Amino acid sequence: METYFDPQYFSTMGFGTIVLGFLVLFFVWRFLMNQRRNSNSPPAVPGQPLIGNLLQLKAKKPHQTFCKWAETYGPIYTIRTGASTVVVLNSIEVAKEALVTKYLSISTRKLSRALQLLTADKNMVAMSDYGEFHKMVKKYILASLLGANAQKRSRCHRDTMIENTTKCLHANVKEHPLLPVNLREIFKKELFRLALKQALGKDVESIYVEELGKQLSKWEMFDVLVVDPMMGAIEVDWRDFFPYLRWVPNKGIEMKIRRIVSRTSAVMKALIQEQKKRIASGEDIDCYTDFLLAEGKTLKDEQISWLVWEAIIETSDTTLITTEWAMYELAKSSKYQDRLYQEIQKICGSEKITEVHLPQIPFLNAIFQETLRLHSPVPILPMRYAHEDTELGGYHIPAGSEIAVNIYGCNMDKKVWNEPEEWKPERFLSAENLTADLFQTMAFGGGRRVCAGALQANSIACTAIARFIQDFEWKLKEGEEGDVDTVQLTTHKLHPMQAIITPRNSL
Structure with missing residues (x-):
């Protein structure tokens, strides 16, 4: 999940009742701006008094706007979002300096009000501030779920997921040979099943949720645990930009987010309670929930619930985005598709490909990396907060600045990538890129x-x-080739890919 800018709410705000307060703030703002000009600050994108650059970000694709500004102001510059100064980083060099070299100075999170509620005030690995809690829960999730050894233990679940997905595709072709398939609809269901198995030890078909007073089916759970929170995460309350106006009511968004949080919490509580009953009966399963209940002695029930939910939602969403975009690009290009098929045949022959074959097919890794580059599922990393004065890109960054790492901008940098707007997997087969480094x-x-x-x-x-x-x-x-629209502030494909698929005769 991400923190994004959506100033449309601000544009409809009534100014009359707060004009005097804004005038005072305007003079304070001008004084602070004059003070900043005397320091070695990054270039500032010109904006308007008080609101800064908010209205310039109305297009809901801030990562693209940031990238365009980088052409004028360079790889590091500042913008104003109401009361906050945001330092925007648009090159791999300055991004790595922020994330690695100067990490301890900007290791805390800056969350929108929506994300504060959706993460139970940072009770998640991805959204917690760096500290003892973060280090502890990250160790837990690596040991039980996402680390190399844990991944080896759970490979059977992933193998089953891939097999089920291909069976569904074959069934679709057999039943409707001339109709396009909706890969997203099939794949997301199998990913959710995988997420439930890894997190809870089994594919839960339904659950009775006492707080909601009803039995929820698996796909009702999917909406509550994945779809609704993802949409809630991109809701922006204009008061996030003006914290001194938090007292002004904005009940519509607040009530919407609280309802999402309440329903998510209720479903997770019911799922965790079922797992506790199973454990009490003597049934032991190698899953994330069992590990947390056994090892996380200092964790509260609410924290365990949100950590398990994090594992479910993150397995179910971002991998789907990358896979769908990769298949979209391959379906556009018979050249790349044929090349990958020939490399698979060379390694596997009549054997079905599995995870053990992946290191032997460098072109497959190149496809994955190039898809991440052009269609990064998280175009802007979750916001950081500089809690002390530091330096980035040779510029002074004062304490209190927010840091936005524009991954999209980094991956569209023409100084690093030749023709960055084009999808070219072969760029990751060059001598300097021919590695399996997941962080290129x-x-x-x-x-x-x-x-x-x-x-x-x-x-x-x-x-x-x-x-x-x-x-x-x-x-x-x-008509699908030009359909590259995305959902609001994300890179999630707006319309599911529609493709005609023809079974090969080699297997």
Whole structure:
């Protein structure tokens, strides 16, 4: 989940009742700006008094706007979002300096009001501030779920997921051979099943939620645990930009987010309670919930609930985005599709490809990396907060600044990438890029806060892509090639990819 800027709420705000307060703030703002000009500050994007650059970000694609500004102001510059100064980083060099070298100065999170509520005030690995809690829960999730040894133990679940997905695709083709398939609809269901197995030890078909007073089916749970929170995460309360106006009511958004949080909490509480009953009966399962209940003695029930939910939602969403974009690009290009198929055949022959084959197919890794570069599932990393004065890119960054790492901007930098707007997997087969480094594109962050799920994302996406190409020839439905619209502030494809698939005869 991400923190984004959406100033549309501000544009409808009534100014009349707070004009005097704004005038005072305007003179304070001008004084502070004059003071800043005397220091070695990054270039500032010109904005308007008080609101800064908010209205310039109305297009809901801030990562693209940031990238355009980088062409004028350089790889590091500042913008104003109401009361806050945001330092925007648009190159891999300054991003790595922030995430690695100067990490201890900017290791805390800056969350919107929506994300504060959705994460139970940072009770998640990805959204917690760096400290003892973060180090403890990251150790837990690596040991039980996402680390190399844990991934080996759970490989059977991922193998089953890939097999189920391809079976569904074959069934679709057999039943409707001339109709396009909706890969997203099939794949997301199997990913959710995988997430439940890893987190809870089994594929939960339904659960009675006492607080909601009803039995929820699996796909009702999917909406509550994945769809609704993801949409809630991109809701922006204009008061986030003006914390001194927190007293002004904005009940619509507040009530919407609290309802999402309440329903998510109720479902997770019911799921955890079922696991406790199973454990009490003597049934032991190797899953994340059991590990947390056994090892996390200092964790409260609410913290365990949110940590398990984090594992479910993150398995279910970002890997889906990357896999769908990769298949979209491959379905556009018979050249790349045929090349990957030939490399798979060379290694596997008549054997079905699995995770053990992945290191032997460098072109597959190149496809994965190039998709992350052009269609990063997280275009802007969750905001950081400089809690002390520091320096980035040779500029002074004062305490209190927010730090936005624009991954999209880093990966569209023409000084680093030739024709960055084009999808060219072969760029990752050059001598300097021919490695399996998951962090070449910064899509998983870097430094001590590097994404714990990078290994699993790579395993699932690469195996799925390879198996889909091994089993089928893919061709986009007519009119699909130019459909690259995304959902609001994210890089989630707005419309599911529609493709005609033809089974291959080699297996």
